[in-house]
Amino acid sequence: MSALHGLAARLLGDFGATLVLGAGFILLYLTFNVLFLIWLERKVSAHAQRRLGPMEVGPHGALQTVADMLKLLSKQLVTPLATDTFTFLFAPILIFIPTVCLASLVPLGGASAFAEMPNGLAVVVVLSGITVIAIFMAGWSSNNKYAVLGGMRSVAQVVAYEIPVLLSALAVVLIAQTLDLHAIVAGQRVPYVVVEPVAALIFFIGITAETNRAPFDIPEAESELVGGFHTEYAGMRFALFFFAEYTNMLVLGAVGATLFLGGWRGPGAEAHPWLGPVYLLLKAYAVVFLMMWARWTFPRLRFDQLMNFAWKLLIPVALVNLVVTAAVLIAVQAP
Amino acid sequence: MTSPHSTDTLDTYTLNMGPQHPSTHGVLRMKLTLRGEEIVAAEPVIGYSHRAHEKMAENRTYAQFLPNTSRQDYLSGMIYNFAWVEAVERMAGVTAPERALVARVILAEFNRIASHLLWVGAFLLDLGAATPFLYAWDDREAILFLLESVTGSRLTYCTGRFGGLSRDLDPGFPDRAREVLAKLKGRRDEYVRLIEDNVIFTNRTRGVGVLSRDLCRSYGVTGPTLRGSGVAYDVRKAEPYGAYPRFDFEVPTREEGDVFARYMVRVLEMQQSVRIIEQALEQLPGGPVLLPDSIGVKKRLKLPVGTQYYAVESARGHYGILLVSEGGTEPYRAKFRTPSYPNLAVLTEVMPGNMVADAVAILGSVDLVMPEVDR
Numbered sequence: 001m002s003a004l005h006g007l008a009a010r011l012l013g014d015f016g017a018t019l020v021l022g023a024g025f026i027l028l029y030l031t032f033n034v035l036f037l038i039w040l041e042r043k044v045s046a047h048a049q050r051r052l053g054p055m056e057v058g059p060h061g062a063l064q065t066v067a068d069m070l071k072l073l074s075k076q077l078v079t080p081l082a083t084d085t086f087t088f089l090f091a092p093i094l095i096f097i098p099t100v101c102l103a104s105l106v107p108l109g110g111a112s113a114f115a116e117m118p119n120g121l122a123v124v125v126v127l128s129g130i131t132v133i134a135i136f137m138a139g140w141s142s143n144n145k146y147a148v149l150g151g152m153r154s155v156a157q158v159v160a161y162e163i164p165v166l167l168s169a170l171a172v173v174l175i176a177q178t179l180d181l182h183a184i185v186a187g188q189r190v191p192y193v194v195v196e197p198v199a200a201l202i203f204f205i206g207i208t209a210e211t212n213r214a215p216f217d218i219p220e221a222e223s224e225l226v227g228g229f230h231t232e233y234a235g236m237r238f239a240l241f242f243f244a245e246y247t248n249m250l251v252l253g254a255v256g257a258t259l260f261l262g263g264w265r266g267p268g269a270e271a272h273p274w275l276g277p278v279y280l281l282l283k284a285y286a287v288v289f290l291m292m293w294a295r296w297t298f299p300r301l302r303f304d305q306l307m308n309f310a311w312k313l314l315i316p317v318a319l320v321n322l323v324v325t326a327a328v329l330i331a332v333q334a335p
Numbered sequence: 336m337t338s339p340h341s342t343d344t345l346d347t348y349t350l351n352m353g354p355q356h357p358s359t360h361g362v363l364r365m366k367l368t369l370r371g372e373e374i375v376a377a378e379p380v381i382g383y384s385h386r387a388h389e390k391m392a393e394n395r396t397y398a399q400f401l402p403n404t405s406r407q408d409y410l411s412g413m414i415y416n417f418a419w420v421e422a423v424e425r426m427a428g429v430t431a432p433e434r435a436l437v438a439r440v441i442l443a444e445f446n447r448i449a450s451h452l453l454w455v456g457a458f459l460l461d462l463g464a465a466t467p468f469l470y471a472w473d474d475r476e477a478i479l480f481l482l483e484s485v486t487g488s489r490l491t492y493c494t495g496r497f498g499g500l501s502r503d504l505d506p507g508f509p510d511r512a513r514e515v516l517a518k519l520k521g522r523r524d525e526y527v528r529l530i531e532d533n534v535i536f537t538n539r540t541r542g543v544g545v546l547s548r549d550l551c552r553s554y555g556v557t558g559p560t561l562r563g564s565g566v567a568y569d570v571r572k573a574e575p576y577g578a579y580p581r582f583d584f585e586v587p588t589r590e591e592g593d594v595f596a597r598y599m600v601r602v603l604e605m606q607q608s609v610r611i612i613e614q615a616l617e618q619l620p621g622g623p624v625l626l627p628d629s630i631g632v633k634k635r636l637k638l639p640v641g642t643q644y645y646a647v648e649s650a651r652g653h654y655g656i657l658l659v660s661e662g663g664t665e666p667y668r669a670k671f672r673t674p675s676y677p678n679l680a681v682l683t684e685v686m687p688g689n690m691v692a693d694a695v696a697i698l699g700s701v702d703l704v705m706p707e708v709d710r
Binding site for chain 1: 348350356372462463464470529533536538539690691692693
């Protein structure tokens with residue numbers, strides 16, 4: 001990697017090299033990740049339901065998503081009449097950008113993330129809030145009542161769940177005394193999930209809601225809103241929403257792993273730097289697997305129940321957790 | 336277009352749910368007037384699968400109409416098929432042999448369980464849980480295999496004949512049936528853990544879409560929907576027909592009248608059906624399954640002049656057949672009283688004030704089969 005970087009740096013300068021290589025590498029990996037996650041989702045759902053899932057294309061259906069993507073690529077891109085064209089076309093792209101930016105912030109190993117940020121966690125929180133704008137744009141511009149309902153639900157939901165996510169992340173910040181993701185990982189001799197189990201649980205519930213996954217998938221509740229905000233999207237544009245959902249799952253899972261599961265740390269990761277990304281991905285995929293498991297087990301919440309759950313339960317609990325954390329820290333550091 | 340239910344004002348809008356919508360179960364169109372996500376008025380629009388079954392009955396001989404019966408309610412086709420057969424038998428003044436009567440009960444009750452299982456799956460899918468759907472269909476599949484081995488078809492059965500059944504139960508049938516029953520019983524705990532013990536499920540269903548006893552009565556609601564509101568009305572007990580009086584079973588009811596009550600009633604009903612089938616398998620007599628001088632084989636069966644109403648308990652409620660004969664080979668008039676029609680009509684009363692998500696739950700909870708509403 002560093003040799004490649006040196007070569008590119010001679011051509012593009014140091015900044016340009018990092019940008020091009022980083023973006024290229026992240027996009028490449030995220031594409032692979034989506035193909036893998038969709039396959040994994042189908043397999044997890046199948047085995048939860050005593051089926052086999054895709055078995056035909058490739059060994060155990062591993063190439064099924066590739067075939068599906070090719071099909072989606074070849075489909076006609078339908079733009080319904082009376083849509084707000086620019087917004088309609090831009091939404092699927094915008095939904096993708098913040099996730100990719102997020103991916104570049106997660107520390108992959110002892111010293112490397114693609115983008116270094118002293119206040120990384122703050123940027124993570126801000127970026128993860130942008131996705132909802134894209135979802136609302138998609139819903140609003142589609143000129144479809146189901147899509148508008150889906151978009152409105154999505155905004156309300158993400159606004160509500162952003163707060164507990166933020167509060168639970170703040171508990172970690174209190175302990176780590178920093179917003180720097182590197183330092184947070186470095187501080188975790190013991191993963192913070194042991195110290196902050198409540199915050200970890202709230203964070204997990206929060207990111208499940210933020211990625212619009214069941215049981216919080218009300219913006220696209222197919223039995224109520226047909227397809228929700230992406231009802232009117234076809235072909236590759238629809239696939240981009242799909243891409244974004246699965247990318248978001250992995251990236252937020254990786255953020256969760258960084259905050260609570262010790263990030264890239266693991267046995268031997270200090271001595272062998274290449275193990276860092278492996279550990280991080282393993283942990284992130286474990287979180288993603290949990291999200292899939294939940295999806296194929298629970299029914300969907302109703303909209304008002306979902307809001308009550310966030311405002312009346314998660315936020316107070318997260319606040320109490322934050323205060324208790326602060327109190328304990330003061331008590332420990334007092335003498 | 337203005338309709339009597341229209342409450343359009345500036346702060347409301349109309350949302351057409353259906354006729355092509357994932358959770359209207361067929362071709363129902365719900366015209367919802369919404370304020371935000373809250374339902375102000377709901378108007379069911381029906382008729383998308385109207386096939387004029389009643390008119391068709393007037394243009395066919397009694398035997399020719401047999402295949403139509405199971406296509407009115409394709410989920411409990413066996414029960415509808417036997418209802419037509421028994422209605423004609425009663426009018427003709429013949430009784431099927433003992434073995435056929437008991438076999439009809441066995442097949443009909445299996446069909447009832449299959450219908451309820453499908454409902455459990457589809458209802459949970461409406462609530463956003465995909466896994467119970469496949470569990471329920473897996474169990475239903477076992478029943479379909481069993482029924483296919485007797486009747487030759489999986490869904491639209493036509494095994495009833497005037498004076499008996501088209502085929503006898505084969506000698507291995509009771510054992511295979513008991514195997515299926517054992518499988519169903521074994522799954523009960525799993526369903527409880529997956530569905531009833533789930534907080535999200537109970538929150539979505541308890542206290543939602545409450546139908547009061549009086550409301551049900553005034554609309555003529557029947558079946559599990561009525562029994563979920565605390566009225567123990569079941570045609571099998573109220574006006575026993577066929578071999579039902581010989582079997583010992585209960586009519587489960589719940590007092591709450593909400594979506595959860597309707598779910599529980601169906602689950603308890605499946606257990607009662609299992610009980611009935613077990614008794615019937617014990618008592619299954621030998622002998623022929625079709626009257627030797629069967630009127631069924633006569634192509635030009637003529638019924639005596641008269642009018643007669645015959646009712647059975649289908650998986651959805653009170654299914655009645657009014658037959659008017661003028662002595663010809665075809666009925667002068669056949670009127671079908673299908674249970675889903677009033678069950679759907681009552682929904683206009685309970686929908687307002689609920690959320691869109693509840694509309695889906697309530698709609699799912701009454702177990703509509705649209706071809707049966709439209710006929």
